[in-house]
Amino acid sequence: MEKLEKEKLDKLEILRHSTSHILAQAVKRIFPQAKLGIGPPIKDGFYYDFDIDGELLSKNLSRIKEEMENIVKQDLPFQKEKVSKEKAREIFEERNEPYKLELIDEIDDSYVTLYRQGEFVDLCRGPHLKSTGEVKFFTLLSVAGAYWRGKEGNPMLSRIYGTSFFTKKELDKYLKQLEEAKKRDHRKLGKELGIFDIYPDYLGPGLAVYHPNGSIIRDIIERFEKEEHLKRGYQFVVTPHISRSHLWKVSGHLDFYRENMYVFSVGGQEYVLKPMNCPGHIMVYKSKQRSYRDLPLRLFELGTVYRREESGVLHGLLRLRGFTQDDAHIFCLPSQLIDEVRGVLKFALFMMDTFKLGYKITLSTRPVKYIGSEKSWEVATDALKEALRREGLDFEIAPGEGAFYGPKIDIQMEDALGRLWQGPTIQVDFNLPERFDLTYISAEGEKKRVVMIHRVVLGTIDRFLGVLIEHLEGKFPVWLAPVQVRVLTITDKEIPFAKDIYEKIKSEGIRVELDSRNEMLSYKIRESQLQKIPYMVVVGKRETENKLLTVRKRNGENLKNISLENFLKMIKEDISRKK
RNA sequence: GCUGGCGUAGCUCAACGGCAGAGCAGCUGAUUUGUAAUCAGCAGGUUGGGGGUUCGAAUCCCUCCGCCAGCUCCA
Structure with missing residues (x-):
């Protein structure tokens, strides 16, 4: 076959x-x-x-x-x-x-x-x-x-x-498939569904504005991320968006990536809009002398960064100039590397699973131009490999595709149309610990170089949301849907009962809207359908009389004579099971 | 950044050297409606910005900005 x-x-x-x-x-x-x-x-x-x-x-x-x-x-x-x-x-x-x-x-x-x-x-x-x-x-x-x-x-x-x-x-x-992909285009759906928009003339290209529906989804994803990071022993930090350029001179970014950074002067001081979160996290690490007992130290931030990407590469939420990473840096002992990488792999795949995305894993090895010793590259690359092996994961090796500062594991997300998108990454860094002289005191009382891992588990929230829109064709599951329920009246006579239902659903913390406009039911259904709202509650004469609900699901299926209690139970079940 | 295509109302598009238009959305009114578009009226524009050619430019030319496809890039 x-x-x-x-x-x-x-x-x-x-x-x-x-x-x-x-x-x-x-x-x-x-x-x-x-x-x-x-x-x-x-x-x-x-x-x-x-x-x-x-x-x-x-x-x-x-x-x-x-x-x-x-x-x-x-x-x-x-x-x-x-x-x-x-x-x-x-x-x-x-x-x-x-x-x-x-x-x-x-x-x-x-x-x-x-x-x-x-x-x-x-x-x-x-x-x-x-x-x-x-x-x-x-x-x-x-x-x-x-x-x-x-x-x-x-x-x-x-x-x-x-x-x-x-x-x-x-x-x-x-x-036809090309047409289908066009229909899923997150730039088109993002606008139609009130998720985000970009205003190149006023605000600037590559800078996304999240409208209310998009902001809700982001907020749910971000709260979920924070919870999951806490469960896994990460600590939260917050670092400023601008900093003196001195920080970026020490890190080396100013020398290598100046063209791609927003650099400006104020009061005779040169400042930089942060293109990465790591130097900020490094400040936290360096704030005091660290003992091997403190390690691993896992610092997490939903960090918004700005990079001057070339104009030709911008693409909706998938390639922006300002975006938010679910960024963490793990500082650990060499002996902890394998377990830390395994932890991140588990975490990343848990996220893929939660959002029902497939994945493909690549291990990138030492490139032609690199820093650090051959020996340390070998040790780190073996550790990544071993972590993958122990997790029982299939992966491909991309020879020479690693960053100049260390080997990495990339996880590509596979969407419903089988397309691959850059997602989580785990990178070992030999460069910054040297440049910032990051050390810990070992059990023997010696100063030792710490191992640093950069990692993201969704990648960037922005890109992830863009991929999610295309993956789901905008049909967000109930736990993410900006509007979970819309109550539709048939005539003005039902407004009091519909309002009552609406208030009761709302008081349960469910995102609900009431459409009591003087329009035909089919018109209201069409609008709700185009907005891809998971549940519509149709309220007419029958429902008002027998106090039971008729619920139309997004897929066109109808649930008749369902009590409000059962309906609420159903929605809450969806939410708790992330459906 | 590079090559090509493109930029007209909130959205989708028409007019392609001679009075800027339609559908949807919006507003107002009528209608009180049972599972994907009720009817009518009104309003909506520096045709991406600037410059030029012409009696006359959305239309032709130059330039800048931006968008789309791809290439390159992606710390």
């Missing part, structure tokens, strides 16, 4: 790779001056990069697609050819393809493979379909810039994205 799946995937890759060659052929037919970059299959389709004015491509996308259809009709065979590097060089020199020449020079073999279809030839490992006629259901999606070989200093090429399938059904399904 699994093997079949794999084969199907491979076939799809071949199809898409072949489609990308057809795309390149079409572009070369229409724009012979275009230089070819690369054109691989990717997760949901394929792309091809061209060195040509992107405007020409985006204005002619439909023409390019038509030409691709012609090529399909011509049913040109894909012909594989094995040639010497010299021969290949001749071919692409003649065709004036500098990027292909660059690729040839980097191939380690003395032979390379080419694929031809009609007048078109490409340097390519393959494999491909038998002929262009086998490609049937494809579409071109967008044009975007991309640096040659993904390096910022390189020329910017124009990339056409597209996708291709074996059946029309699959293509339609994919296009």
